[in-house]
Amino acid sequence: MRDPISHLLFRCLSPGFLLLAASVSHANPALLEKHCRECHNEEKNKGDFELRFLGDKPTQDNIDYWFSALDLVEAEEMPPEDESKLSAPERKKLIAYIEKAIADFDVSSVTKAAPLPRRLNNREFERSIADVLGIEDVGTHQPTDRLIGDSRYHGFDTHSETLGFSRFHLEQYVDAIRKIVDATILTGPQPETKRYEIDPENMVREVLNQNSGRIGGRGKDGHFDFLDPRLGAWLDGFEEAPATGRYRIRIFCTGKDRLTYDSEHTGVYSGDPIQLSVHLGDRIRTFNLPDDERFEITLDDWIAEGTRLILRNPTDGLRQRGNGNFKFQYAIAADHYKKYRPEDYVEFVESRRNNPNLPRSKSHRPDRWHNWVGRWEGPRPRVYRVEIEGPIHDSWPTQRQVALLGDNPSVKNAETILKPIAARAWRRPVKNGELDGILALVRDRAESTGDEVEALKEGLVGIFSSPAFLLINTGDMPESHRFVSKLSYFLEGTTSPGAWKKQIREGGFPDFASVKAVVEESLSNGRAVGLTRGFPYSWLELADINFMAPDPDQYRFYHRKRVSEDMVNEVLAFFRHAVDTNMPIPEFLSADYSFINQDLARIYGVADSVPLDSKLRRFTFTDGRRGGLLGMAAFLTSTADSLGTSPIHRAVYVMENFLGIHPTPPPPDVPIAEPDVRKAKTIKEILEAHTSDKTCASCHETIDPWGYAFENYDPTGAWRDEYVVPVAIERTGDEDSDGAVEVVYQKETLPVDASATFRSGASYDDITGLREHILNDINRDRFVRCFIVKLLTYANGVEPKGTDFIEVDRILDTSKLHEYRIVETIAAVIDSPLFRER
Amino acid sequence: MNVKRRTFFKGVGGTLAIPLLESTGAAASTSPRTRFLVVGNPFGMHPDFFFPSQFGKFGETAELSPTLQSLDWVKDRITVLSHTDHNMVSGHGREISFLSGVLPADASAFPEKNMSIDQIAARQFGSGTRFPSVNAGLEDGIRMSWTANGVEAAPITDPQKLFDFLFLNLTEKEKQTRRDLLNRNGSLLDAVGNQFSSIKRNATSADHERIDQFQTSVRELEKVFSDRGNWIDKDKPEFDISGHFSESEVTITNKYNALFDMVAYAFETDLTRVATIAFPSLLNYTDVKGVTRSYHGCTHNGKMENVTAELVAIESFQIAQMSRFLKRLDETPEPDSDGSMLDHTVVLFGSGMGYGGTHSNRNLPVLVAGGGFRHLGHFDAADQSGNQMPLCNLFLTLLQRFGIEKDKFNTSTGTFSELSYA
Secondary structure (H helix, E strand, C coil), rough: CCCCCCEEEECCCCHHHHHHHHCCCCCCCCCHHHHHHECCCCCCCHCCCCHHHHCCCCCCCHHHHHHHHHHHCCCCCCCCHHHCCCCHHHHHHHHHHHHHHHHHHHHHCCEEEEEEEECHHHHHHHHHHHHHHHHCCCCCCCCCCCCCCCEEECCCCCCCCCCCCCHHHHHHHHHHHHHHCCCCCCCCCCCEEEEEECCCHHECCCHHHHCCCCCCCCCCCCCCEECCCCCCCCCCCCCCCCEEEEEEEEEEEECCCCCCCCCHHCCCCCCCEEEEEEEECEEEEEEECECCCCCEEEEEEEEECCCCCEEECCCCCCCCCCCCCHHHHHHHHHHHHHCHHHHHHHHHHHHHHCCCCHHHHCCCCCCCCCHHHHCCCCCCEEEEEEEEEEEEECCCCHHHHHHHHEEECCCHHHHHHHHHHHHHHCCCCCCCCCCCHHHHHHHHHHHHCCCCHEEEEEHHHHHHHHHHHHHEECCCCCCHHHHHHHHHHHHHHCCCCCCCCHHHHHCCCCCCHHHHHHHHHHHHCCHHHHCCCHHHHHHCHHHHCCCCCCCCCCCCHHHHHHHHHHHHHHHHHHHHHHHHHEEEEHHHCCCCCEEEEEHEEEEEEEHHHCCCCCCCEEECCCCCCCHHHCCCCCHHHHCCCCCCHHHHHHHHHHHHHHHHHEHHHCCCCCCCCCCCCCCCCCCCHHHHHCCCCCHHHHHHHHCCCCHHHHHECCCCCCCEEEEEEEEEEEEEEEHHHHCCCEEEEEEEEEEEECEECCEEEEEEEHHHHHHHHHHCHHHHHHHHHHHHHHHHHHHHCCCCCCHHHHHHHHCCCCCCCCCCCCHHHHHHHCCCCHHHHC | HHHHHHHHHHCCCCCCCCCCCCCHHHHHHHCCCCCCCCCCCCEEHHHHHHHHCCCEECCEEECCCHHHHHHHHHHHHHEEEEEEECCCEEECCCCHHHHCCCCCCCHCCCCCCCCCCHHHHHHHHHHCCCCCCCECCEEEEECCCCCEEEEEEECEECCHHHHHHHCCCCCCCHHHHHHHHHHHHHHHHHHHEEEHHHHHHCHHHHHHHHHHHHHHHHHHHHHHCCCCHHHHHCCCCCCCCHHHCCCCCCHHHHHHHHHEEEEHHHHHCCCCCEEEEECCCCCCCCCCCCCCCCCHHHHHHCHHHHHHHHHHHHHHHHHHHHHHHHHHHHHECCCCCCHHHHHEEEEEEEECEEEECEEEEECCCCCECCCCEEEEEECCCCCCCCCCCEEHHHHHHHHHHHCCCCCCCCCCCCCCCCCCCC
16 A cells, blocks of 8 residues: 555655754744744644744745745645634735745855766666667667666656666676677678568467467468467567578568457457557567558568567457456357357357267357357458568678778777767767777777777777766766756757757857757657656656556456556647647646547546547547546546545645645654445545544645545546445356456445535535636646646756755746746756756 | 486585585675575465465464465464465466566566566676576476566476586586676776776766766676686586485476475575576376376366365475475575574565466465564455555565665565564
8 A cells, every 4th residue: 555644744854954943043023923833833833844944034944944835825725714814915915025035035145056967767778879879779689678677756767866876787787788789780701691481380379378388379271360469479480580680571461350340349449450560579560451451561670689570469459358368259259150140150059069079168058268269250460471581781891880880990990980989978078088998998809809890899888888878967078068968868868969969069058049949849850758758757657557556357447458558648648739739838737638549538438429449639528527637547547546546645646746745754653544445434534534633634634635526536537426335255257257266346335525625715526626726826836836846857867945946936937928838838947057057 | 307317417416515605705795695586386376275264473373274284393484475466367377477566568667577576686696696596497387487578587497407507517618708708897897997087087076976886886896797707617516416316216206306405505505596496387296195187177176175185285295395495494504694594595485376276366375484584474464455465565575685775666565564574
């Protein structure tokens, strides 16, 4: 379980800081004294806040409290409505006082923060090496598979402190770099080009069962059909690429039986084409196939030695029956015969019934899936033949080698050859003498092997194993290069493209206009994956979506259609839409539309209004319950447990990711009754019992209202008016499901109460009310500020803190000037000293 | 096992003197040493015979279940977990996620893909020993050890081959290849090390922490490489398993004794610190007393008592084999440290399938032994709402025990903090 209940503490607060603040004398104006002291004194420090923490005026160490105080008083959440006698004019005065105190703060007194270096994360490492070497990706031999996985910090995979470095990292890096370089620069004699023709009889199905010695079935009758999407086929005769190089692969294929069965039964939508995917290591290429028409797929790919070529049916369907294993789908064939070919059905069934030549399991139950294996006419790709030619080298040494090492790769010229590569890898000019160690390495290697290309390869490995490559944003870089390198990782997740070199020479990106231009260019040429993918993954914690997946027995659809992938794609599509249309940032919350397909439409209850296919399209919701981030299942499901939901998880997500408020976990000594779903109680009743405890109440009164509105959404994000309290009962299934255990849920229902009242006195009845509330002026600014903070966190590898918020508010002002438009806001972030100087 | 092979086993070995430690030097003995053995099967355990009927410490509030009887001697140093799993629906094909909680098809969503914990431990310890890990089975393996997305760490399934792998010395050519790579890596680190002077000269104070981390890792890795260089020329420890094959009939009991003994000896001599041993599905268990049917057949026993008894015999055999191994470890003092080797070796027994008879993948049979933990006897891992504990919580605790700094592992929602160690 996640901590179901969290304590609230605004922005940042460390124990050391408390001590410091405690020693400051306090002389607060009358309003603070009169309206705040009663709850925030040394004995009664509600919300872990005491008035004396504010001191006389903002300082570098206490300014967080001033910002929080301003935020809460402005939002009318403090003083709380039920305890407050603060009149409206008084509130205005108090706000003005705090604002002035913050404005009077002398920013020049703040110690300037230095740029914070960090290790490349794994995706940046892969992309950067490929870009420096000028290759499509790191290779099909999965050279980076043993890299140590990156942990995320609240979703962020660019967090400096979290991206640690150890000898285990270094060893795996060196190993991966060698493998990448070895598959890029080929030495020795030119390998012979061979042709392979693979007939269906030599296409062999993978096996996933425990009998690993077993060989799967082969194609026959002139074709190989891909039935079970879990099982690809490998090619007997071309088990793996014998040598590295370019291969031309032709696959003759077609789509079969796309519409024979009802898509409700197969889970393959009638609007989706049949596809075939070609797996070359983890490089996957997917093709749409026409129905019953011979089609030729041609690939021209650089493939590393040892790569296995696997063909697969990539559908997300064909898991609807039984426990989801493919074999149970065969029963669909029986249903189909029964309905559409009743005479054939009777004939077939009679031929089986009581047939002494058949095993009892088949002869006694003609409807069982076993009997229909040979009669499957489900949607599937069919392959007739595969032709492979390779490795093809138009020249030897290869073009890749010549592009990197030139026509004359000799140790004598090592410095000339390696220097520009090092400059690209290190994202800055190479200083005099800096390559000496690496050049010595090259000379040694040449001496011991007598092979000058091998020796230069060793030099490349050295360049990439260097801290200058593996660490970014180090303080030793020339300012313009550091900024451009930081910008390129922020926008594109890789080292800066060559085109920016000229701009660096000409003074870089000195102002808002030039920054905005480069953001727009990067977005329009499709390179901005750091911003359009890396950032939303981090900000919205998308990688977490299946860490507590909905219960697989109760929420079958979610698992069987891989709906979590659609949910993540919905978020990415919305984000893409935002940058493409230069959307005002508050529209992330206010939009009445989103981008959905049939799978999502089923979760959202609008299946009838959406075509039967998997393509994401813009869809406008009319009921006020969906549209924008607040209605997205990615958020609703990743904040839910497997069987139940927690308004607190969702409230914390909303506060942290949309409002920029950080509740911290409760002190470890607080006893928390976990929600017991077996007792017929709603989460609200349970939480109310918990918050009747005074120590818990002061925080929960602030947190919980941000979450209750989402109680109308179940763990998959589907709408519900009542809780179905499931009581699980395991039951062994009948013969048809092969004796698999089925979990049956006995249901009890309780009505959902999705209303809540904020401390300010504002209240709502359900999500439509919360949506209104979250769009008021103060919350809208909180949201945009939060967005800015998240961008800065992503860019800097650390969250802004303390006095940084003075500058954050300046970025907010710029954003406001531009109607909060996202491109201008991003440009303002990049143009700010918080980005440039960190 | 044919005669020729047995002769060969006999011929090798000889004296079983005090084992020489494989690894030398400080880097290799990142003290205190910890090791990891996973013993797995593909079909789970019959729950009525595996899970004790009461919770609590054995001999106090709980008693050992029928399947676990052979562990009586070590019952205060084992923990049996109830109500933990990977939240998978029923059916074959999902048990392959046993050691990661992630199916190959879902692997791309996780930072370490579906890499299994033994391989993660191997990556951590690997650079300190001759073999990062050893995966063994008999005649076949089970699919539990994955190095990366879709890449299985194939087990060695023949005692002879395992013997060759562990104890046969390298040829001159193999030695040369390895020496060459180590030398190259050594020089590479020299070159990289030289880069620091220039970077550090201009570094801001914020850089220092990162650069120091980097520099430390270069130094540590240099040490590891130089230690590895020492092993190349050093002969492997000698080992004699002929005793297991001296009887007229070689049974799977002898063979498993041999497998476990080789792994125990590899642990003792620090050839490796991570191993897996599998009880595969297709192995013929009729050597085991009372067993006449196939293993898979016995799991589909239709609740017939005689067939169920055969299944329980197979499952008890698996536990008894592991128990014998635990005993051997417990009788060996830990080199360079206190306690027995068992106190420094985490042994995990279990399966990615709950019970083959129902194809259930919920409530997996999981047992942890040794490793210096304060063991819990039979523990109910479900929370108050009746949710099963993600098995990855236990895995996270085990990984932390191995000194791997992680606060999350795949589907973990926290650690299994009830299992603490001294």
